Amino acid sequence: MTNNQAVLSWLEEMKKLCNPDNVVWIDGSEEQKKQLEDESVAEGELIRLNQEKLPGCFLHRTAENDVARVENRTFICTSKKEDAGPTNNWEDPKVMYAKLNALYKDSMVGRTMYVIPYMMGPYGSPFSKIGIELTDSRYVVLNMMIMTRVGKKVMEELGDSPDFVHCLHAKKDIDEENRYIVQFPEDNTIMSVNSGYGGNVLLGKKCFALRIASYMGWKEGWMAEHMLILGLENPQGEVKYIAAAFPSACGKTNLAMLIPPESLKGYKVWTVGDDIAWLRIGPDGRLWAINPEAGFFGVAPGTSSKTNPNALKTTLKNTIFTNVALDTSDNTVWWEGLDKPTPAHAIDWKGNEWTPDMGTKAAHPNSRFTAPASQCPCISSEFEAAGGVPISAIVFGGRRAKTAPLVYESFDWQHGVFVGATMASETTAAAAGAVGVVRRDPMAMIPFCGYNMANYFAHWLEMGKKIPNPPKIFHVNWFRLDDEGHFMWPGFGDNLRVLNWIIDRCEGKADAKKTAIGYLPNASDINVDGLDIDKATLEDLLSVDKAVWKEDVANQKEFFSQFGDDLPDGIKEELAALEARLSE
Numbered sequence: 001m002t003n004n005q006a007v008l009s010w011l012e013e014m015k016k017l018c019n020p021d022n023v024v025w026i027d028g029s030e031e032q033k034k035q036l037e038d039e040s041v042a043e044g045e046l047i048r049l050n051q052e053k054l055p056g057c058f059l060h061r062t063a064e065n066d067v068a069r070v071e072n073r074t075f076i077c078t079s080k081k082e083d084a085g086p087t088n089n090w091e092d093p094k095v096m097y098a099k100l101n102a103l104y105k106d107s108m109v110g111r112t113m114y115v116i117p118y119m120m121g122p123y124g125s126p127f128s129k130i131g132i133e134l135t136d137s138r139y140v141v142l143n144m145m146i147m148t149r150v151g152k153k154v155m156e157e158l159g160d161s162p163d164f165v166h167c168l169h170a171k172k173d174i175d176e177e178n179r180y181i182v183q184f185p186e187d188n189t190i191m192s193v194n195s196g197y198g199g200n201v202l203l204g205k206k207c208f209a210l211r212i213a214s215y216m217g218w219k220e221g222w223m224a225e226h227m228l229i230l231g232l233e234n235p236q237g238e239v240k241y242i243a244a245a246f247p248s249a250c251g252k253t254n255l256a257m258l259i260p261p262e263s264l265k266g267y268k269v270w271t272v273g274d275d276i277a278w279l280r281i282g283p284d285g286r287l288w289a290i291n292p293e294a295g296f297f298g299v300a301p302g303t304s305s306k307t308n309p310n311a312l313k314t315t316l317k318n319t320i321f322t323n324v325a326l327d328t329s330d331n332t333v334w335w336e337g338l339d340k341p342t343p344a345h346a347i348d349w350k351g352n353e354w355t356p357d358m359g360t361k362a363a364h365p366n367s368r369f370t371a372p373a374s375q376c377p378c379i380s381s382e383f384e385a386a387g388g389v390p391i392s393a394i395v396f397g398g399r400r401a402k403t404a405p406l407v408y409e410s411f412d413w414q415h416g417v418f419v420g421a422t423m424a425s426e427t428t429a430a431a432a433g434a435v436g437v438v439r440r441d442p443m444a445m446i447p448f449c450g451y452n453m454a455n456y457f458a459h460w461l462e463m464g465k466k467i468p469n470p471p472k473i474f475h476v477n478w479f480r481l482d483d484e485g486h487f488m489w490p491g492f493g494d495n496l497r498v499l500n501w502i503i504d505r506c507e508g509k510a511d512a513k514k515t516a517i518g519y520l521p522n523a524s525d526i527n528v529d530g531l532d533i534d535k536a537t538l539e540d541l542l543s544v545d546k547a548v549w550k551e552d553v554a555n556q557k558e559f560f561s562q563f564g565d566d567l568p569d570g571i572k573e574e575l576a577a578l579e580a581r582l583s584e
C-alpha cells in the first residue's frame with residue numbers, strides 16, 4: 001500500500017520482533033471490515049447481536065482483569081526524568097525499550113499483524129496528524145475503524161513523510177503483571193502490551209491524541225486537551241462553541257449531546273466532540289478547536305432515553321459494545337440505568353448467567369459503546385471543518401460532593417488556568433483502582449499529560465498571553481450532594497441552564513456576584529423556568545463556604561508542592577491571592 005521508506009523499514013523491524021504469521025494492511029474498505037467481523041465472530045472475539053434491532057452491532061467481552069485504563073502501568077519515557085514530571089511514571093527509554101522488546105519478542109507467532117494507518121483530525125486539516133498502529137487484535141482494528149479515519153487515504157496523505165506516530169500493540173497473554181502502556185514522546189512512539197481494553201489499546205485515543213499530542217502541542221504552540229466540544233444554538237439561530245474538560249466518566253459525552261428541557265425548547269446543542277479537543281490560535285486571534293476522533297467510546301451504564309437519548313440513538317447500528325450484558329431473550333444489550341425493563345435472564349459482562357436477584361452488576365461500570373460520530377442525531381455541521389470551531393468558553397468541572405458550587409467564572413485567563421490546575425474529582429471506574437476517592441486532577445489531564453505538569457501549567461499560561469481574544473474560563477459541578485446523599489442539581493438536560501449563563505457572561509449579558517473564588521451567578525441569574533427546584537437549594541448550590549475552601553487550599557498546596565521550583569509564578573500568585581481573599 002505504500003513506498004514510504006520510513007514506514008516500511010519500521011514495519012520490517014517490528015515484524016522481526018513480533019514474528020507474526022501474516023501481515024495484513026487495513027485499507028478502510030467495507031469488504032475488509034465485513035471479513036474481519038466474520039472472522040471475529042467465528043473466533044468468538046465478537047458476538048453478533050440481533051441484526052434486525054441492532055444492525056451491524058457486536059458485543060465483546062474483555063478479560064476480567066482488563067476492564068479499564070491502568071494508570072500505574074502507564075509510563076512517559078523521556079530521556080530526562082524531569083521532563084515526565086512528578087505525576088507520571090517514568091523509566092529510562094533505553095531500559096524500557098529493552099524490557100518491552102523482551103515482551104514483544106515472538107509475541108505474534110501464530111497470529112496476524114494488522115497495519116492500521118490512521119488519521120487524527122479531518123482530512124486536509126492543518127490540525128490533523130497521522131499514526132500507524134500495528135496490532136494483533138481484530139477488536140482493535142474494528143474499533144480503530146470507528147474511532148479514527150483509517151485506510152488508503154491516510155497513506156496518500158502521509159506520502160513519503162516520516163512524520164507519523166509509531167504505535168505497537170500486542171495482546172500477548174493479557175498478563176496484568178506484565179501490562180505496559182508506554183509513551184516515548186521524543187520518538188513519536190507508543191507501545192502497549194498485555195491488554196485488550198479501550199484506552200490501553202486504541203492507541204490513537206488517549207496515548208496519541210492526549211499524551212503524545214500534549215507534548216507536541218507544548219513544543220509547537222498548541223494544546224491537546226481532555227475536552228468535549230459543543231455548539232450551543234440560541235433561539236435566534238446563533239451558535240457559540242464551548243470546550244469542557246471533566247475527568248473520565250464525569251459527564252463529557254452527556255453534556256456534548258444535551259437535549260434542552262421543555263421550557264428551553266428554542267435552544268439546540270450540536271456535538272463536535274465528546275472526549276478530546278486539539279486547540280490552536282486561529283488567524284482571527286481566537287482559539288479554534290477540532291475533535292481529532294471520528295467516533296465515541298462512551299460509558300454505557302447510565303445512558304438512557306432520559307439521560308442521553310442522542311447517545312442511545314447513535315448506538316443503534318454499526319456499534320461495538322464492550323462488557324455490557326447480553327439480553328438473551330432477543331440477543332440485544334442491557335446495562336444498569338438503561339430504561340428498558342431489566343431482563344429476567346442475561347449473560348453478564350464476565351460471560352456468566354445472570355438474574356436480577358443476584359445483586360451483582362450485569363454490565364461492568366466501565367462498559368462502553370464504540371459508535372461512529374456520523375450517526376449522532378445532533379452531530380455538528382462543523383464536525384469535519386478543517387479549521388475547527390471558535391471557542392467562546394472553556395469549562396472545567398469535576399465530581400465533587402461538596403466544596404465546588406454549581407458554576408463560577410474565573411477573573412481572567414491566569415486565574416482560569418489556576419482554576420483548571422486546582423481541579424479535583426472523585427475517581428471513577430474508568431481507571432483501575434478505588435472509586436469515589438477525591439483526587440486532584442488538573443484540567444482532567446492527570447492521567448493524560450505527556451510531560452511535566454508544571455511545564456503544562458506554564459504552557460497554558462503562555463498560550464493565554466498569545467491568544468488576542470481568549471475564551472473566558474469557568475468551572476462547573478453537577479455532582480453536589482445534600483446531607484442525604486442525593487444530587488442537588490438535576491443535571492443532564494438542565495445543565496443547559498448553566499451553559500446559557502456561561503454564554504451570556506461571555507457576551508456581557510448576565511449578572512454575577514464577586515466572591516473569593518470567582519464570579520458566581522445570583523440565584524436569579526439562572527433561568528429555572530419549568531424546573532422543580534426550591535430557592536434554598538439553588539442558593540446552597542451557588543454558595544461558597546470559606547472554611548471548606550480553606551481546607552481545599554491546604555490540599556492544593558500539598559499537591560503543588562511536588563512540583564517544587566518548577567511551579568510557574570502565575571500559579572503561585574493565584575494561590576496566594578485566593579488564600580488572601582478567603583481570609584478577608
Ligand code: GTP
Pocket residue numbers: 246247248249250251252253254255274275297298299301302303307430478479487490491492495
Ligand atoms: P469518559 O468517556 O470516561 O471520558 O467519560 P465522560 O466524561 O464522557 O462521562 P459520561 O458523559 O459518559 O458520564 C459518565 C457518568 O456520569 C454516566 O453514568 C452519566 O449518567 C453520569 N452523568 C453525566 N452527566 C451527569 C449530570 O449532569 N448529573 C449526574 N448526576 N450524572 C451525570
Ligand code: SPV
Pocket residue numbers: 068069197198199200205206247248249275297430431
Ligand atoms: C477515559 O477514561 O477518559 C475514556 C475511556 O475516555 S478510555 O479510552 O479507556 O480512556
Ligand code: MN
Pocket residue numbers: 226247248249275
Ligand atoms: Mn475520556
